[in-house]
Amino acid sequence: MLEETVLIEFNRQIGKDTWLMGFRSADLASLAKPGQFLMIHLDRNTKDPLLRRPFSIHRIQDRNQLMILYKIVGKGTLLLSSLKEDDPISVVGPLGNGFTISGPHERPLLIAGGMGIAPLFFIAQALNKIQKHTIKMFLGFSTSQEVVLVDQLKGLNIDLSLTTEDGSLGIKGLVTDLLDEYLRQELNKKPVIYACGPTLMLKKVAQKAITSNLRCYVSLEGCMACGLGICQGCAVKAGNSKDKPYYYVCQDGPVFSSEMIDWRAI
Ligand SMILES: Cc1cc2nc3c(=O)[nH]c(=O)nc-3n(C[C@H](O)[C@H](O)[C@H](O)COP(=O)(O)OP(=O)(O)OC[C@H]3O[C@@H](n4cnc5c(N)ncnc54)[C@H](O)[C@@H]3O)c2cc1C
Ligand code: FES
Incomplete structure (x- = not known):
């Protein structure tokens, strides 16, 4: 550091x-x-x-x-x-820890809500260098005026689907609607999910991934005063840890495997 x-x-x-x-x-x-x-x-x-x-x-x-x-x-x-x-x-x-990058033969699926696109662009850059399969991305914003970086993402060889909540650009609805549809049709592809965005969006993505038995990494945002594991302001309840009731988003995260978090507490 x-x-x-x-x-x-x-x-x-x-x-x-x-x-x-x-x-x-x-x-x-x-x-x-x-x-x-x-x-x-x-x-x-x-x-x-x-x-x-x-x-x-x-x-x-x-x-x-x-x-x-x-x-x-x-x-x-x-x-x-x-x-x-x-x-x-x-x-x-x-x-923080950063994402675990999937192997060249796996199928990454990036899911970003709003500013969740910020860290996912960096992982898209990294995946683009090693991936054998097309990288799929679902990107959601509230309205067309908020939509950014679509052309740059396409330049990274990404198969991009866009939603806006008001329908002013792309498909009308939530980015998680695209995930529902994808899992209905292509669950057999066993994608590795990387998600970042509003907490409730992440909760939905993580819970879907858990019930579909998919690997899924979510990047959480917490209130961070120090960023160094000192203030405890960023604690989230652990889902599966026997010896650690809470994780600090700044130190243990911000990226967590979906089953690590107790989503019922969010
Ligand atoms: C690990 C991590 C990475 C982040 N990466 C980005 C990024 O790449 N781009 C980006 O735009 N933002 C990012 N954020 C959020 C960003 O840190 C906050 O938006 C910023 O600190 C707000 O500062 P402010 O002084 O403008 O707002 P403040 O005056 O501190 O807060 C204004 C309003 O925003 C809300 N708010 C503040 N922080 C957050 C938060 N983390 N999540 C949700 N609501 C919040 C407050 O509750 C308040 O209502 C990240 C947060 C974390 C924890
Ligand atoms: S921000 Fe202070 S402990 Fe995480």
Whole structure:
């Protein structure tokens, strides 16, 4: 784990309240794995917000350029969006465990809800390098204005299906509807599922995977004050562990195999 001050290379809006930021760090890029995250302090001189904010590593390109994809939801992300090229930010990471990458002959199925696309893009990059089968992805947003990165994902050789809740782009409905349909028709393909998005979406995906006996990895978002296993703010109830009643999303996750979590408690 490193703490580094990096200079922003770009920070631009790419969708409704959605921004893409890039910066360079050879050290962070060499350590980072898909599914890991960074704790970012926006400005050392400000006490508001005081705490670092967690963001998934969205992508690495040109060997040492890292990107985060973020949505403005509050004070910290609004401040982040105001930063310009060459502004410094302090970054701690890479943190967390990251995804277990499936083998070249397995069939990955990526399921992203909203900003869940942020870490799944990075794993799509990694899978694209090794996969023999087409990578399937279900991507869901509330409305067309929020839809981002579709062309870049298709460039990674992904067979993409898109939903919006209001039907303004793609298929009308929830991204989990696509999973229901897929499992009805193609369960025999035994996909390995990678999912990230709102917690209730993950609960539905995980429970489906458990009852269908499929391997499934979910990347959880918890409230994170420290990101280092100290504050206990990110605890989730364990589903199958005899000696560990809770997991810390920041240390034991953020990626969990679906049966590790007690979904009834969520
Ligand atoms: C491991 C991890 C990875 C993440 N990766 C990304 C990412 O790649 N892109 C991205 O846009 N966001 C990501 N998040 C969420 C992001 O950290 C929060 O949106 C951010 O901290 C909000 O900061 P803020 O100061 O703008 O909002 P705050 O003022 O702190 O909160 C504003 C509102 O957002 C809600 N909120 C804050 N954090 C979360 C959260 N984690 N989940 C749900 N609601 C929340 C609050 O309850 C409040 O209602 C991630 C979170 C975790 C734990
Ligand atoms: S964020 Fe503090 S223990 Fe996980």
